[in-house]
Amino acid sequence: MEFPCSNTHRAITMGISSLPGCLFLSWSLLLISPAWSFLISRQFSSAQSGIHAFQYETFYYTQQVDHFGFFEDLTFKQRYLVSDTHWKNPGGPILFYTGNEGDITLFCNNTGFMWDIAEELGAMLVFAEHRYYGESMPFGDLSFSDPKHLNYLTSEQALADFAVLLRYIKTTISGAQDSPVIALGGSYGGMLAAWFRMKYPDVVVGAIASSAPIWQFEDLVPCNTYYQIVTNDFKNSGPGCSESVRNSWAAINRMAETSDGLQWLSGVFHLCSPLKTKEDVISFKGWLSETWVSLAMVDYPYAANFLEPLPAWPIQVVCKFLKNPNGGDKELLQNIYQAVNVYYNYTSDAECLNTSQTASGSLGDQGWNYQACTEMVMPFCSDGVTDMFEAQTWDFQAYSDECYKQWGVRPRSSWITTVYGGKNITSHSNILFSNGGLDPWSAGGVKESLSESLVAIVIPEGAHHLDLRSNNANDPKSVLGARALEVEYMKKWIKQARRGKI
């Protein structure tokens, strides 16, 4: 899964594929899935700093493949990681990371916030892997072989895994029986954390849901806000920047009219395989779009560096190349190349740029794609006027057809709102939603408090779940404030639980 970036030596991640995917259906499957996974991977960079040892023990718990029917009695091993270094036994709280679409060790190592606060809270850390990701494969190598084996990849089954696992942990770890549990997660993991508290309020006393777009479904939010946020990030990072990107699409189209133009483009962008067909040009543009979106997700205030090193505030660096939106086509496109090179070639060792790399996929990529083709239908659109992307309408039918082709199943666009309540969630309690102002995923997030205990925090200078990353000397004040408030709420929930008031 994970590592985005597509130059030759690194596989692009799944998530990434997504958005553009939505926009550029012809791209085929990847296109379909939403992009956060990707972000996840990228952002992880901060953890690498080595501030924490990330010392944990790895365990496997035997789960039912199907929690919701009694015919299928098969089981599989779910991986989970535990760190009890700072745990106050007995009764100290458990911070439970609701694993999302990827290898759980990544989330573990890259959710520095949990490691930063474990001592203060006297907390045990548990990171539970999501089924169908990492090592937690319900049917081993056959898990992705056909729609039948994929049938148990749903958020509801994953939440049930978490609930069953916690019951096991609390009954088998001496001293944990009365430990209040708080769910934490980012991105899809943040959605799971929020939903976990909603569906299993007896199991978790509260949830920190970071950058969780629980409303990016049906028509709960406008489908174009996502791309407008990306556009604003560019607009605010340098004069001429978003206009340059906006003007680049027509320039590419003009260039693509002749075979000389295609050859020129392929050369300028150092593409691994030259553009030849109309489809190649569409995926080239999709790849560019996804690059801009990815930059918005990882627009962090310090150099982040995991597999794909990036400078601090990478969009500002990109925008240094995009000051002149109105030069000729060739000048503009050469500048665009320089700009994407910040993303794909910051270390100067990329031999060529591979626009189809998103189509390769690890299991993680596949998993998210499948989820996007079943439950996780997130409408996206752009108009080219209020955003810097090519205009694309949201076409559910085309999306569904693409899913059918890919997976033999069709998405159900209203299921998530049916099962988790959409905007009608005020009967729930003790969920803190945090969103970054720079993060396109904040479009579908809860940005205003819904009640005294459904609290929203906005971090204006934050990209995708910045608050879950380790403390960093360059963190803006707003994220320090968010983290402090999150700790305050967690302490409050723990206290409430101890008084039996939850």
Ligand SMILES: *[C@@H]1O[C@H](CO)[C@@H](O)[C@H](O)[C@H]1NC(C)=O
């Ligand atoms: C996570 O951290 C552990 C311990 O520091 C390390 O062994 C492991 O390789 C790391 N995993 C990833 C995916 O970075």
Ligand SMILES: *[C@@H]1O[C@H](CO)[C@@H](O)[C@H](O)[C@H]1NC(C)=O
């Ligand atoms: C990456 O950067 C190096 C150094 O500037 C350059 O020689 C190389 O051609 C670049 N690779 C690509 C794919 O543009």
Ligand SMILES: *[C@@H]1O[C@H](CO)[C@@H](O)[C@H](O)[C@H]1NC(C)=O
């Ligand atoms: C580009 O990426 C695709 C998909 O991962 C891969 O099959 C292909 O070999 C790559 N091309 C080059 C030249 O690296």
Ligand SMILES: *[C@@H]1O[C@H](CO)[C@@H](O)[C@H](O)[C@H]1NC(C)=O
């Ligand atoms: C959710 O709430 C809104 C506004 O309160 C209402 O219009 C809508 O019908 C509700 N939806 C459902 C499914 O209950």
